[in-house]
Each structure stands twice: as C-alpha cells, then as structure tokens.
Amino acid sequence: MIEQVMSMMDGATLTLTASGPAKAIVTASDGMITTDPITIEFVEVQLPALDAVVGMDMMNMMDDGMLAASADGGLGGASITFAVDPATAATITGFDPAEGLTLLGISGNQVDVGAEEAVMLSNGGFLGTVKLMTGAEAVPFTVSVESFTALLASGETTMLMIPAPVMYNFGPRLEVSASIATIPRGGEATIKITALGFAEGSKITFSHTVEGTAMVDGHPEMDMLNVYSLTATGSGSAVVTVTAGDGMASVEVTVQFDEQVPIELSSFVGSVMEDRVVLNWATASQTNNAGFRVLRSTDGETYEVVSELIAGAGTTDQLMDYMFEDTGVPAVEVVYYVIEQIDLDGSVNLSNPIEVLLGARFTLPTEFASTVYPNPFQTPERRFPTICPLTQMCLS
Known part of the structure; x- marks a missing residue:
C-alpha cells in the first residue's frame, strides 16, 4: 500500500513511499491543464537463501538447516552489488536485511549490511529484500547479483555463491521469427513461434486459426516442444492466429x-x-516475368490486345520503367487500358484498368494516373471475361 504521499510546496515534486509492492497512477493539474497519467510501480526482489557452506566448520558437518559461516560460526556482514538490465528499467531504493543484520548503506547498486554479533542464517531464509522502483513504462527487465562478498565473524572475507537472475515483466509470451512472410510462387514459407516465460517443466499446447485462402499447416518442433512451425503454401494470403497455453496461462x-x-x-x-x-x-519488382502486352477497351468490359510483347526483366527488385504509344486510338471520348503480364511459364495476370479521357477529336489533353501498389494484378477470368487478340474482331 502507499504509506505516504507528500507534495512539495512549489507544486513540482511529488514523493511516494511504499512499504511493499504497489502501483500508483499519477497525474498533475493546475486547474486548467491536466497531464497524461504515468504509472509508478514498486516491486520487491528476494535473494535466494545462502545455501552454500562459507569456509569450513568441522563442527557443523551435518545438515542441520543452519549456514556454517566459519569455524567461529556466524556472518558478520556482506557487500552485494546488483545489476539491472536494462539499467534504465528500475533503480534500487532500499534494502531490508534479515533479522540480526543492519543496513550500513546503499551506494548506487551496492548494498552493505553488518551485524553487532555473528548471525546464523537458515538455509530457508533470506539475507534480505531489495526494493526497486520501476519507471513509468512497464518494460521487461532482470535483476542479478554482480558480486557477493561476505564478512565472516572471524574477520575473514569470502565470495559467496551468486544467485540466478530474477526476471520481471516478462511472463508468458510468444516470439516470432517474422511477423509477415512471403509465399514464393510454387513454393512455401515458414514462420516459427517460440513460447517463452511459462513455468519451468510445464507442458505447452499450441493451436492456430487461419483466415484467408493460402494453405497453412502448423506443428510443434520434434526436438523443441516450445517451438511451433507454421508452413504456408498455395495462392492467396492468410492471417494466422497462434495460441499457446499450459493450462494456467x-x-x-x-x-x-x-x-x-x-x-x-x-x-x-x-x-x-x-x-x-x-x-x-514502372515496376518496383518482377518475378519470372517474360513481358507485357497492352490491352485497350472502349467500354471497360471488352478488351483487345494493341501491342506486341514488351520484354520484361525476369526476376528483379530494381525499379524498371516501361512505355507504349497507342497510335490507333478510336474516335471515342474515353478509353480504358490494362497491362497483361505474362510469366515465363505462360501464366497470365492483368493489372487494374486506368481510364484516359480523350475528348472530341483529341481537343481535351488530359492525363490519368493510377497507383496500384502493391498487388494490382488479377487473373483474366476474374476481371475481364472477353479479351480480343490483335488480329481478330470481337462483337459485343
């Protein structure tokens, strides 16, 4: 809970003091303007028990639940240096030592404790609790111990076992190898999803749902059960939602x-x-492109081919420019054009149409531009049911 809220007289400083884990949402206002709220969170970190023998106590060879510090017995103090990663995620604001120990001081990330007489800590106890204040944004971070030096009752110093880092704000989460993948034409694309932050030893179950026309298969990796592979094939696109759980989260x-x-x-x-x-x-990219033909229509429905094959660039990511002059324009006020793209394997795709206003006897010069990025091409049967070759006449 929040023990103390103190506002300074100048109205610019607010002090929050907490005796335990707490979260506070703070705003400031002068009666006219109110700031956006910020969240301040107080968390506690407990160090694991001192479960390693410090020195050698020949009189304490049995595991009696007490920490043998030396032949004289007892711990006289300790100096601990912590590390927060990333360093900006949290700061150390306090340390509550175990009973019998006294906090001597905190300097940055270093905490020093001492005792008036030797203290024996049980294996199930704690040397103390470090207090942290996080920033306004709840970002994942870890707290670890860089060094851990003990002062024995005999006056000797020794390095103690360093506990494993403690993780905060991580929790169960899914990491993906890519959020968007492109399915190669005639090939397949794979995205791997890794489940992290679940309880150690828990059994993770994956499932997925698909929206779209592409074929998507999913399965856990045989050698890494926390990794789920999605493989997509076929035409079209797909949006896939993957869910992972262990029965608890x-x-x-x-x-x-x-x-x-x-x-x-x-x-x-x-x-x-x-x-x-x-x-x-202009093309931003081409894949297996043999070339183009230009198609023209006077009604937007029936199209005829008006160009020879204009060679394409095969496969490239370079920006390419193309041009065609239609010198046989009919005496109408509006014409429509599409680009027919032909693959190296003979398959055909059509662009979206553009409309060009001619005016009576070409007396109204005009220009019409259509930006059709990223995928303007349609299959002929979906857009244009009738396409007339250059050498034939079509009747509507």
Missing part, C-alpha cells in the same frame, strides 16, 4: 502470409499526346 500472436506477386506496379499513367495515347508504367 495462455498467450496469442498474429502473423501473416502473403503470396508473392508477379509484378509490383509503382505507377501506371496514360497521357494524351496529339493523336495518340502514351502509356507509362
């Missing part, structure tokens, strides 16, 4: 698989130039 994470697109268009522009239409398009 459960956590979940969402990852995404995207199909690798044949072409990423960064721009597609049609411009009227005198008696022709000039088309310009």
Whole structure:
C-alpha cells in the first residue's frame, strides 16, 4: 500500500513511499491543464537463501538447516552489488536485511549490511529484500547479483555463491521469427513461434486459426516442444492466429502470409499526346516475368490486345520503367487500358484498368494516373471475361 504521499510546496515534486509492492497512477493539474497519467510501480526482489557452506566448520558437518559461516560460526556482514538490465528499467531504493543484520548503506547498486554479533542464517531464509522502483513504462527487465562478498565473524572475507537472475515483466509470451512472410510462387514459407516465460517443466499446447485462402499447416518442433512451425503454401494470403497455453496461462500472436506477386506496379499513367495515347508504367519488382502486352477497351468490359510483347526483366527488385504509344486510338471520348503480364511459364495476370479521357477529336489533353501498389494484378477470368487478340474482331 502507499504509506505516504507528500507534495512539495512549489507544486513540482511529488514523493511516494511504499512499504511493499504497489502501483500508483499519477497525474498533475493546475486547474486548467491536466497531464497524461504515468504509472509508478514498486516491486520487491528476494535473494535466494545462502545455501552454500562459507569456509569450513568441522563442527557443523551435518545438515542441520543452519549456514556454517566459519569455524567461529556466524556472518558478520556482506557487500552485494546488483545489476539491472536494462539499467534504465528500475533503480534500487532500499534494502531490508534479515533479522540480526543492519543496513550500513546503499551506494548506487551496492548494498552493505553488518551485524553487532555473528548471525546464523537458515538455509530457508533470506539475507534480505531489495526494493526497486520501476519507471513509468512497464518494460521487461532482470535483476542479478554482480558480486557477493561476505564478512565472516572471524574477520575473514569470502565470495559467496551468486544467485540466478530474477526476471520481471516478462511472463508468458510468444516470439516470432517474422511477423509477415512471403509465399514464393510454387513454393512455401515458414514462420516459427517460440513460447517463452511459462513455468519451468510445464507442458505447452499450441493451436492456430487461419483466415484467408493460402494453405497453412502448423506443428510443434520434434526436438523443441516450445517451438511451433507454421508452413504456408498455395495462392492467396492468410492471417494466422497462434495460441499457446499450459493450462494456467495462455498467450496469442498474429502473423501473416502473403503470396508473392508477379509484378509490383509503382505507377501506371496514360497521357494524351496529339493523336495518340502514351502509356507509362514502372515496376518496383518482377518475378519470372517474360513481358507485357497492352490491352485497350472502349467500354471497360471488352478488351483487345494493341501491342506486341514488351520484354520484361525476369526476376528483379530494381525499379524498371516501361512505355507504349497507342497510335490507333478510336474516335471515342474515353478509353480504358490494362497491362497483361505474362510469366515465363505462360501464366497470365492483368493489372487494374486506368481510364484516359480523350475528348472530341483529341481537343481535351488530359492525363490519368493510377497507383496500384502493391498487388494490382488479377487473373483474366476474374476481371475481364472477353479479351480480343490483335488480329481478330470481337462483337459485343
């Protein structure tokens, strides 16, 4: 609980004192403006019991639950240096030593304790409790002991066993190898999810749900049962939610698989130039691209091929620019264009259409640009049921 709340007279300082674990949400106001709230958390760290023999006490060879400090018996004091990682996550504000020991002082992360007479600590007890004050943001951090020096009752000093680091704000969580993965065309993509922070020895169970058209399979790794592998294949994309639990706690994470697109268009522009239409398009990437053909329509429904094959760049991540001049524009006020992309394996994909306003007898120069990043290409049967070859005539 909060023992003391003291506001300084100048209105700029607020002091919080806690006798145990506590969390406080603080705001400041002058009656006109109120600050955003900040959270201050007080936590305690208990060091493990001194369960190692310090020195050699020939009279205390039996495990009688007492810590043998020396032949003279007892602990006269200790100097402990702590470490917080990351260092900005928390600061040491106090230390409560065990009964019989006295706090001599705290300097930064170093704590010194002493005793008027030798103190025997039981194996199930604690040397003391360190008090920490965390920052406003609850970030994961660890508290460890860098050095642990004991002053024996005989006046000798010796290094004591260093306890394992204590973790805070970690808790059960899932770490992913990638939050978004691209499914290669004709291949597969894998994302690995690792469960961390669950109780030691607990049995972790994974499950997943899929939204999308890609095929996704999931299974735990045979040699690492806390690791879950997701493998996606096929066309389309998928959003996968993975849940892990041990019967006491459960956590979940969402990852995404995207199909690798044949072409990423960064721009597609049609411009009227005198008696022709000039088309310009740029690609941000290409995959197995044999080339392009330009298709034109006067009604936005039936398209005809108006260009020869314009060679593509195969597979590349370089920005590529392309241009085509349509010199056989019909005498209409509006025309539509799409780009037909042809794979090296012969499969075809179509871009989204753009509309170019011609005006009567090309007297209204204009330009229409359509940004269609990242995946403008559709299969022909989904967008355009009728495509006429250059050498044929189509009847609507």
